Amino acid sequence: MCGGCRRRQCGPDGTPDGGRRGCGTVIAVLALAAAAAVAFLESAAGGISYAGDGWLHECAKWDAEGGRFLASTFFGGGVAEVRAGEGEAEERVVVADPVAAGRVALGLAVDAPRRRLLLVYADRPPRLGYAALGAYDLGSWRRLFLTRLDVPGESTFPDDVAADEEGNAYVTDAKGSKIWKVGPDGALLGVIKNATFVQRPGLRHNLVGLNGIVYHPNGYLLVVHTSGGDFFKVDPKTETVRVVKVRGSLRRGDGLELLSPTRLVVAGLPNRSTGSGRRLR
Template identity: 85%
Template sequence: MCGGCCRRQRGPDGAPVGGGGRRGCCGTVLAVVALAAAAAVAFLESTAGGVSYAGEGWMHECAKWDAEGGRFLASTFFGAGVAEVRTGGEEAAEERVVLADPDAAGRVALGFAVDAPRRRLLLVYSDRMPRYGYAALGAYELGSWRRLFLTRLDVPGESTFPDDVAADEDGNAYVTDAMRNKIWKVSPDGTLLGIIKNATFTQRQGMVHNFVGLNGIMYHPNGYLLVVHTSGGDLFKVDPKTETVHVVKVQGSLKRGDGLELLSTTRLVVAGTPSRLVESSDDWETATVTGQYVGPIHRIGSSATVKDGDVYINHIFGFGLGKKKTHVLAKAVFSPLAAAR
């Protein structure tokens, strides 16, 4: 395109005209593209709202509201730990690292759950890509950050990618494996109790439908787990006692769904691109996608949390050229979907 434009800008003697020939034309095109890209990013950034904060590292996988501590907590990819973010006052928010387990150094901290009844945090660790051999679950006291246990989940020689965790009313933890479509079950004291495997977790064959498998997980107070399959877009209802798996019949798409958060027993937030609001009136036998929130899609929504009734979507990628990057916890306002009305 640019070569043709430049050729048209030559005079009768073949000399370039119009201020610089090929170099000038290319520079103009690149400048226009750069301005358009900057404008697009600026627009997307303006859709965030919520909480922006400065922190080290490009990537934060998960963030949750810690009501008792009055703070957001966020997991850090390359620090393999957890940072707190306190909001309020006139100063800009900035993260403060509160947990960095030396025995997990060199790993990646991914999904976590605030287990409020037991005043502890459950944190998933994985290998840094492209390695996929390490999987562990750590448990830490909220406040003192004393480690309660660090349990290895992986089997030597087997590739795996642990992603998210949820805890039931007895304190058992459930960790999803996004590579092998299984769920590890860990006791309150850190003992690996077993693995939930079921062919139902793979609804469609092929890499395109299974590039990222079981991901976000949430324990429902009625005694079962809700789990989303990212690439397939399926939502599963899992009985942790009998290990039976039921496919929730969802009206609407949940593809690219990531972290989960319950707004109530009948309403579920599925973070992702876009993030969606899902509702069920029959104890999650069936469900309907009733709303969606797009927000700053260039940052990629990855987890959801609820603070004072408002939904906040954590985004994986931070932005900025300095040591400190700007991270976003966007306050989600879900637009009703026409099909759900």
Template identity: 85%
Template sequence: MCGGCCRRQRGPDGAPVGGRRRGCCGAILAVLALAAAAAVAFLEGTAGGVSYAGDGWLHECAKWDAEGGRFLASTFYGASVAEVRGGEAEERVVLADPDAAGRVALGLAVDAPRRRLLLVYADRLPRIGYAALGAYELGSWRRIFLTRLDVPGESTFSDDVAADEDGNAYVTDTLGSKIWKVSPDGALLGVIRNSTFTQRPGALHNFLGLNGIVYHPNGYLLVVHTSGGDLFKVDPKTETVRVVKVQGSLKRGDGLELLSATRLVIAGVPSRLVESSDGWETASVTGQYVGPIHRVGSSATVKDGDVYVNHLVGFGLGKKKTHVLAKAVFSPLAAAG
């Protein structure tokens, strides 16, 4: 409590007179409100990049579609995909699959060689059963397939997706810490499970498991474990899993994007730049980007050599919320000793 300054005044007979003074309490609240507003304004000012209006509070993932000249973003509620074009202040929904109605759209990948979009669907929390992968033609948005991944009675939360050079897709399960493999025509080929994925014991290290995933042109997958902070190198043919020895923390890592064969962007709180010179046997965190941390970085993409970090949370009081694709500039970090 703030003490005497906010007590009611009393008359000669000891009875309360008038209302509470609005002195120190009001002043303190006003200062706190101004400080909070200034902090948010500062963080918003660090975003740069692309700001646009869209439906709903949460947009999980956004990727650059070079051929289409646009960003494609998944919407958490509505299970749809919207396009965002340069110079336009508002998103436009281009895909809403009626067979995924009532679910959430999460990770997406632009499979440019096959001119298609891969999109992960999951249940709305707190439900944790449904998991599916959809594939759609870029442009016409004709559905190629919608494949269920879940098994009855199993708790799953499908999260992110990557495609290899043959068109096989790999989807992470952040609850079960496994990877589903789906063929180019939508057949479920199998599941990659390995005890290495859950090598760190305890609920704290496994609350959020496998999350962001990318396919490296040298033929393997890189996958981040959000709670454990591990980066895994996975051979999709042999299903061999190795832990990449990383100097620096990757905890709270979310979506991944390769900037080059030797540089990886991990979106999160904060977002990080990770580099490897030995084929991802070892790596180092060499840069960090904070940006509008209150919006929560959730995915990354590369446009014309620049990194853009999609932020999960939209802001605003109206039906349309303001969403941010921040242009990330990474501050160099000293090499770990």
């Protein structure tokens, strides 16, 4: 979910509806990087309105065990929880890591088997250098690790994160179109780079590169390229990359969410032909 406003809606069954109310105008890079409407359900109707201090949230996920939504606060640089109840819900900040102060919080993932939250940190645009992945205990919010991903002199913009069955985390770089791999204990294990990630040269097709990412239970990653609209299947073990042909356009695609092993939702900035979300089989 991305919100450009103070009040937002989330679906009653644990998935944001991606609606935007009263959103402000944002520069192109910021808008594209922050336009992730994360999870749509076929049956989602109505929603939960809630008020918060931040005017823009990048990502939201449902924490089933905790019975709450967890949303990254872009300018707050942390995470807020929203609990459904009678009347209007309120968000409460649960993660405000002083080590990441001054950064923006972007993609997040609930790693339920290990009862932890993974959170991506980046420099506040227009700076594009800092990249980090934090992990926090879902009960106490104790920091488990905060791993730097960037290297000196490198221009990066980490965006989204997914976790596999073994607890490895995969973070997309929307600037450099690569994927960092971080082990369960926070060790940086490597970087997946492949020329296939750039299908067309030029800034117009690569202003925002690899963005939304999910781990499929069959053992591979699915990744969307925002500016190019390309969709990739990545084997994290062999690091092979294959282009997935999609009927229709995924241009401006941002957040990804698996509804089932055979159904996927791609959310992002709306356009006339697709609206703000597309459902794939």
